[in-house]
Amino acid sequence: MFGLEALDLARIQFAFTISFHIIFPAITIGLASYLAVLEGLWLKTREEVYRDLYHFWSKIFAVNFGMGVVSGLVMAYQFGTNWSAFSDFAGAVTGPLLTYEVLTAFFLEAGFLGVMLFGWNRVGPGLHFFSTVMVAIGTLISTFWILASNSWMHTPQGFEIVDGRVIPVDWLAVVFNPSFPYRLAHMATAAFLATAFFVGASAAWHLLRGRDNPAIRKMLSMAMWMALLVAPVQAFIGDLHGLNTLKYQPAKIAAMEGHWDNSSGEPTPLILFGWPDMEAEQTRFKLEIPALGSLILTHSLDQQVPALKEFAPEDRPNSTLVFWTFRIMVALGLLMILTGLWSLWLRRSGGLFHSRPFLHLAVWMGPSGIVAILAGWFTTEVGRQPWVVHGLMRTADASSGHSLAQMSLTLALFVVVYFALFGAGLGYMMRLVRKGPVTDEGREVAHGGPGQPRTPSRPLSAAEDDEDGDHLQTERN
Numbered sequence: 001m002f003g004l005e006a007l008d009l010a011r012i013q014f015a016f017t018i019s020f021h022i023i024f025p026a027i028t029i030g031l032a033s034y035l036a037v038l039e040g041l042w043l044k045t046r047e048e049v050y051r052d053l054y055h056f057w058s059k060i061f062a063v064n065f066g067m068g069v070v071s072g073l074v075m076a077y078q079f080g081t082n083w084s085a086f087s088d089f090a091g092a093v094t095g096p097l098l099t100y101e102v103l104t105a106f107f108l109e110a111g112f113l114g115v116m117l118f119g120w121n122r123v124g125p126g127l128h129f130f131s132t133v134m135v136a137i138g139t140l141i142s143t144f145w146i147l148a149s150n151s152w153m154h155t156p157q158g159f160e161i162v163d164g165r166v167i168p169v170d171w172l173a174v175v176f177n178p179s180f181p182y183r184l185a186h187m188a189t190a191a192f193l194a195t196a197f198f199v200g201a202s203a204a205w206h207l208l209r210g211r212d213n214p215a216i217r218k219m220l221s222m223a224m225w226m227a228l229l230v231a232p233v234q235a236f237i238g239d240l241h242g243l244n245t246l247k248y249q250p251a252k253i254a255a256m257e258g259h260w261d262n263s264s265g266e267p268t269p270l271i272l273f274g275w276p277d278m279e280a281e282q283t284r285f286k287l288e289i290p291a292l293g294s295l296i297l298t299h300s301l302d303q304q305v306p307a308l309k310e311f312a313p314e315d316r317p318n319s320t321l322v323f324w325t326f327r328i329m330v331a332l333g334l335l336m337i338l339t340g341l342w343s344l345w346l347r348r349s350g351g352l353f354h355s356r357p358f359l360h361l362a363v364w365m366g367p368s369g370i371v372a373i374l375a376g377w378f379t380t381e382v383g384r385q386p387w388v389v390h391g392l393m394r395t396a397d398a399s400s401g402h403s404l405a406q407m408s409l410t411l412a413l414f415v416v417v418y419f420a421l422f423g424a425g426l427g428y429m430m431r432l433v434r435k436g437p438v439t440d441e442g443r444e445v446a447h448g449g450p451g452q453p454r455t456p457s458r459p460l461s462a463a464e465d466d467e468d469g470d471h472l473q474t475e476r477n
Contacts, residue, residue, distance in 0.1 A: 012411060016414060025191075028061065030194060035135075089166060097175070106138070109139065109142070148184075152174055153389050155178040157170075158170035158173025178244060190369065196227055197366055197369045202219065205434075215437040219437075251311045255308060269293050272289065273287045276320045278318065315386065322382050332368045
């Protein structure tokens, strides 16, 4: 297929499925915490706007959560189907870590999710809020274990190799491996930012169409506060993560920077733009700032950053790809910071909800968090190549050895099924977003409960919307 080998198709298939999957957990993490904040504010203030927003976003959360679970199951199966050699080699580490995720995070979420989605009128407000908080904590615990497993593949420690297999000897060292704290903070913060810009974009979209009410305003206001406060924090975390990567995976940093040669003895420049040529071993058409690369990556003006030519050709990541995915991530991060600063200026001048140029920017920034996560994930994972477990096992040795025809068929099926299934799911979720929160106090609301028309009969009932756009079980208190 297109001159690719079976191993290439296996890697593309994994990248394709994880690209779809990562969208849903990222939004789930952010929305779960957002819902906990909304319900907490509702209980504290009794302002109806928080309750209205909770019911609106809980529908979207339900759809997103369901798609995340389904796409996650596929990811787990691929370790056995396409990467069985890796599972045989490192399964004693990755298997238990994924099991811990199920036993702690997934069971916690499953235990309280039903109460959260369907218990608004069936349990007390304290118990319902506790359930929402538990679901939010469950999403963060899930992030903890998934990042622990993935980070160990980047910076493995706490193990011995016995008979060609990895055997854990220190679980604390395995879990809290050198890159884990930075990658956990970076990913969790990215999920919060992605959700904030998703929420902000939906509010801006409604405001541009003349739908101006307290709930829409509150959505935009909360989202922009999150952008203003958290985007700079994410930049700081990213800097720490970069220093850690420079220490443990210097070839990845060299590839991200498109930096090939240190023979001049000069501090490393920062290449803003260019085209790394892997065959010619140079970055073409580059626009660079002298010494700035050393300042950013080593916090000094006299140290050099490792160059790609210091590593054997077979040990170099694909600089052409990670050079640009890294810059996409950084550019979007800078735009997030600028958006937050612009929102602060407009807030002070009273124009946050009326500036059409800003509202248009907020709409366009809606998918920025997800795109930045995908770009960052590609940078991290492609930058680890050619290793599946850094320094221990090459990706070429990790696959199951399926034929080109088998991988071509399964990849084609994945593409068709994923675009059909998850495309429909995303379309339905965006339909819910377009409806917006209902705040009409004069509308008759269908209450839940035994024998009532809004009693859920299946999980996705949490996301049902009738012709009038009534809330799900929104009892007026």
